[in-house]
Amino acid sequence: MSYRRIVPVIVAACFGMFLTAAFAEEAAKTTLENLQAAYNGESNAKARYDAFAAKADEEGYQQVASLFRAAARSESFHARNHAEVIKKMGAEPKADVKSPEVKSTRENVETALKGEDYERDTMYPAFIEQAEADKNNDAVETFQEAKAAETQHAKYYKEALENLDNWKTGTKDFLVCTNCGYTTTDLSIQKCPICAFPREKIELVK
Numbered sequence: 750m751s752y753r754r755i756v757p758v759i760v761a762a763c764f765g766m767f768l769t770a771a772f773a774e775e776a777a778k779t780t781l782e783n784l785q786a787a788y789n790g791e792s793n794a795k796a797r798y799d800a801f802a803a804k805a806d807e808e809g810y811q812q813v814a815s816l817f818r819a820a821a822r823s824e825s826f827h828a829r830n831h832a833e834v835i836k837k838m839g840a841e842p843k844a845d846v847k848s849p850e851v852k853s854t855r856e857n858v859e860t861a862l863k864g865e866d867y868e869r870d871t872m873y874p875a876f877i878e879q880a881e882a883d884k885n886n887d888a889v890e891t892f893q894e895a896k897a898a899e900t901q902h903a904k905y906y907k908e909a910l911e912n913l914d915n916w917k918t919g920t921k922d923f924l925v926c927t928n929c930g931y932t933t934t935d936l937s938i939q940k941c942p943i944c945a946f947p948r949e950k951i952e953l954v955k
């Protein structure tokens with residue numbers, strides 16, 4: 750075979766080996782590993798949003814600060830719920846909480862939106878699929894509840910980003926379900942629309 754013909758063959762073979770390795774890697778991820786990854790992600794999101802809330806207050810975006818506080822609270826419930834399932838499976842929850850990189854509020858909202866979009870569209874759907882295949886109902890439930898809340902977080906971050914100047918003075922009221930972390934500005938709800946937790950156990954976050 751000539752040099753010109755053999756190069757593409759080698760490239761194709763290498764790419765094939767790379768793909769096989771990549772899929773083997775994916776397949777090796779267990780539901781327990783996914784729970785640990787989600788626990789780590791939620792713990793870091795909580796720390797990030799607390800830091801972003803302080804920055805938003807400092808920059809005069811008080812309503813954005815309320816949103817970050819509500820989301821931080823919600824993420825703390827996700828971390829707690831994932832940790833409970835990890836413990837039930839006989840393992841120890843492990844998180845490596847990094848000191849958050851804080852930029853301008855606009856950039857922080859962009860970062861937050863990207864994170865929520867990723868969790869809603871990519872991470873939790875994959876984790877739910879694996880947990881269903883494993884028939885791990887506790888994991889399916891905690892992932893599904895988190896995904897429902899992330900959908901709300903993404904919605905509000907997007908709204909804030911599109912109209913950042915309208916999110917300045919005054920506080921914004923959020924309700925956060927203390928069971929599943931569902932987050933809403935609809936103060937009229939009588940119970941959590943996701944997990945049916947009663948109104949008394951849904952917290953007001955300003």
Ligand code: FE
Nearest residue numbers: 791824827895
């Ligand atoms: Fe979360």
Ligand code: FE
Nearest residue numbers: 865898899902
């Ligand atoms: Fe979230």
Ligand code: FE2
Nearest residue numbers: 926929941944
């Ligand atoms: Fe809930």
